[in-house]
Amino acid sequence: MKNKTETGQPRKRLRLATLVTLGVCATVALSTALQLALVDHFATNYAGKEAELRLQQLSWQMRDSLNRVVSKAAGDVQLVTALAQVREARDPAAARAVLDSLQDSFPDYAWIGIAGQDGKVFASAHGLLENADVSARPWFKAGQGGLRTIDYHPALLLGKLLPQAADPWRFIDVAAPVRRADGQPWGVLGVHMSWNWARRLARNLLTPALREYGAEILVVRNDATVLLGPVGMEEKKLNTNSLQLAQAGQTGAIRETWPDGKVYLTGYSQTGQSGDTATLQWSVLVRQPEQVAMAASRQLEQLILWLSVAAGAAMALVAAFLARRLTRPMDRLSRTIEQRAKAVEEGQPLPEVPAIDGFREAQVLSRAMRDMVHSEARHVDLLQTMNEQLESTVARRTAELEQLVMRDVLTGLPNRRALMQALPAAMARVTRMRQPCAVLFLDLDGFKNVNDTHGHEEGDELLRQFGQRIVGAVRRTDTVARLAGDEFVAILENLSDAAAAEEMGRKIMPLLREPFVLKTATVNLSASIGIAIHQPGDAEDLDALLARADRAMYEAKRGGKNNVVMAAAAAPV
Numbered sequence: 034m035k036n037k038t039e040t041g042q043p044r045k046r047l048r049l050a051t052l053v054t055l056g057v058c059a060t061v062a063l064s065t066a067l068q069l070a071l072v073d074h075f076a077t078n079y080a081g082k083e084a085e086l087r088l089q090q091l092s093w094q095m096r097d098s099l100n101r102v103v104s105k106a107a108g109d110v111q112l113v114t115a116l117a118q119v120r121e122a123r124d125p126a127a128a129r130a131v132l133d134s135l136q137d138s139f140p141d142y143a144w145i146g147i148a149g150q151d152g153k154v155f156a157s158a159h160g161l162l163e164n165a166d167v168s169a170r171p172w173f174k175a176g177q178g179g180l181r182t183i184d185y186h187p188a189l190l191l192g193k194l195l196p197q198a199a200d201p202w203r204f205i206d207v208a209a210p211v212r213r214a215d216g217q218p219w220g221v222l223g224v225h226m227s228w229n230w231a232r233r234l235a236r237n238l239l240t241p242a243l244r245e246y247g248a249e250i251l252v253v254r255n256d257a258t259v260l261l262g263p264v265g266m267e268e269k270k271l272n273t274n275s276l277q278l279a280q281a282g283q284t285g286a287i288r289e290t291w292p293d294g295k296v297y298l299t300g301y302s303q304t305g306q307s308g309d310t311a312t313l314q315w316s317v318l319v320r321q322p323e324q325v326a327m328a329a330s331r332q333l334e335q336l337i338l339w340l341s342v343a344a345g346a347a348m349a350l351v352a353a354f355l356a357r358r359l360t361r362p363m364d365r366l367s368r369t370i371e372q373r374a375k376a377v378e379e380g381q382p383l384p385e386v387p388a389i390d391g392f393r394e395a396q397v398l399s400r401a402m403r404d405m406v407h408s409e410a411r412h413v414d415l416l417q418t419m420n421e422q423l424e425s426t427v428a429r430r431t432a433e434l435e436q437l438v439m440r441d442v443l444t445g446l447p448n449r450r451a452l453m454q455a456l457p458a459a460m461a462r463v464t465r466m467r468q469p470c471a472v473l474f475l476d477l478d479g480f481k482n483v484n485d486t487h488g489h490e491e492g493d494e495l496l497r498q499f500g501q502r503i504v505g506a507v508r509r510t511d512t513v514a515r516l517a518g519d520e521f522v523a524i525l526e527n528l529s530d531a532a533a534a535e536e537m538g539r540k541i542m543p544l545l546r547e548p549f550v551l552k553t554a555t556v557n558l559s560a561s562i563g564i565a566i567h568q569p570g571d572a573e574d575l576d577a578l579l580a581r582a583d584r585a586m587y588e589a590k591r592g593g594k595n596n597v598v599m600a601a602a603a604a605p606v
């Protein structure tokens with residue numbers, strides 16, 4: 034029911050080419066959406082993880098570099114305190130020579146000096162601050178206890194003596210006791226390392242590409258003070274999750290919102306070793322704005338979107354082209370079928386089914402259809418011929434049947450019904466032609482005896498011969514009919530007068546008396562004839578005319594048979 038409209042007509046379906054094109058477009062749209070979803074889910078996720086890993090690795094690099102330099106400084110201090118020229122130094126010049134060469138080897142050692150137990154600088158690289166009292170300096174105090182590092186700090190005295198630069202002088206110190214050969218401490222070696230090395234490390238690590246993508250390195254002291262970082266943040270306190278994680282000794286990368294309100298991906302790690310006084314524990318944070326970190330992935334997403342759309346459009350075009358090409362043979366076939374159906378409706382000549390060889394299926398289909406159409410045409414022709422034959426047979430049979438109806442089966446002569454049609458016509462001609470006609474009523478004498486003696490079949494044969502004798506005796510235009518049994522009637526037309534009829538009757542009598550040669554016997558019989566004349570102007574109808582002839586025949590019988598009796602004339606009008 035669903036395939037039909039309310040009027041009962043089948044619904045018009047989409048063409049195959051349209052269906053295929055729509056199907057491909059839908060598939061392409063679906064796969065594009067799927068690709069984008071996958072890109073969004075996996076590629077973006079992956080890009081985020083990649084960016085985090087990159088930042089984490091950068092933080093490790095910075096951590097390792099910081100550790101390396103701090104431990105190098107500690108190593109240098111240990112090395113120098115172990116040198117004989119320093120340990121056994123009796124005059125400053127010998128010690129100064131060692132300190133000079135150490136400073137020359139690493140210019141970020143802003144000051145290197147040995148202070149005696151009294152806190153006075155005994156010797157220093159290039160003599161800077163020699164004899165100055167450093168007994169109150171943290172490095173001096175700490176260095177007496179062993180190898181120590183002093184965290185980031187300004188140094189007012191030294192800062193003033195050193196050349197001024199854009200960045201203020203900040204230092205970390207490494208100090209260790211200096212002992213004589215007998216193990217007695219006599220002073221403290223201190224190295225003031227300029228913070229510039231850390232700034233330079235950060236600059237070197239941040240390649241131009243990283244800087245362009247907004248990556249920034251922060252070094253944060255344990256008290257949350259930023260030692261190194263973006264402009265405006267240095268020497269200020271910081272509070273981020275990444276800092277807390279780094280201070281807890283963890284390393285990794287997270288996505289977090291910084292105090293400036295922006296979302297950053299942050300890699301974090303920590304330098305130094307807890308409990309090791311020769312190391313410093315700083316948190317190293319490397320951050321990058323998430324928007325920038327994910328820009329490449331977003332660009333990739335856009336690129337995939339446009340590529341998918343372009344590929345989709347191209348595929349849809351190709352699909353439409355192919356679908357049209359593939360379905361063209363089917364299209365031609367279906368159009369021909371529609372045209373044929375229309376032609377049948379309108380009674381127009383049917384168009385031929387085209388021979389199609391676009392591809393095998395279409396070829397097979399068109400051949401099958403052509404065969405079907407041809408065989409249908411042959412069947413229609415055959416049916417038409419059969420129909421015509423049937424119609425003519427029916428017409429012939431009908432004509433024959435009418436003749437059954439009008440003929441006497443035994444003798445082949447007109448029967449009573451035919452007589453009833455012929456007699457009024459003859460009577461009408463009498464009126465028209467102004468010439469009388471006669472009705473001869475003939476009845477065999479003693480016919481029953483033939484049946485009884487020779488059998489019914491011989492009786493039939495006799496009746497046939499009797500009929501033919503009457504036919505042979507009258508004119509061809511006259512009518513001879515068998516009424517029933519051995520009763521016959523002859524209508525004689527165009528008579529000159531009544532006497533001509535009686536003469537005709539008497540002429541027949543001897544013919545009827547001739548012996549009838551049957552199969553088993555030869556029989557002699559006679560007949561009784563009653564004759565009624567119908568004159569122009571007689572008012573009688575056919576029944577009355579026939580009755581007069583019948584009565585006359587009976588009179589002949591009563592008169593002894595084998596005789597002709599003329600009936601009394603009919604009453605005129």
Ligand SMILES: Nc1nc2c(ncn2[C@@H]2O[C@H](COP(=O)(O)OP(=O)(O)OP(=O)(O)O)[C@@H](O)[C@H]2O)c(=O)[nH]1
Pocket residue numbers: 443476477478479480481482484488489490491492493496517518519590
């Ligand atoms: N063989 C044969 N006999 C018939 C047929 N129709 C009627 N008869 C017989 O014809 C006879 C006619 O009867 P009647 O005319 O009284 O017999 P009839 O011997 O001729 O007597 P009359 O006319 O008085 O001389 C009957 O015996 C019918 O059985 C027929 O088709 N074939």
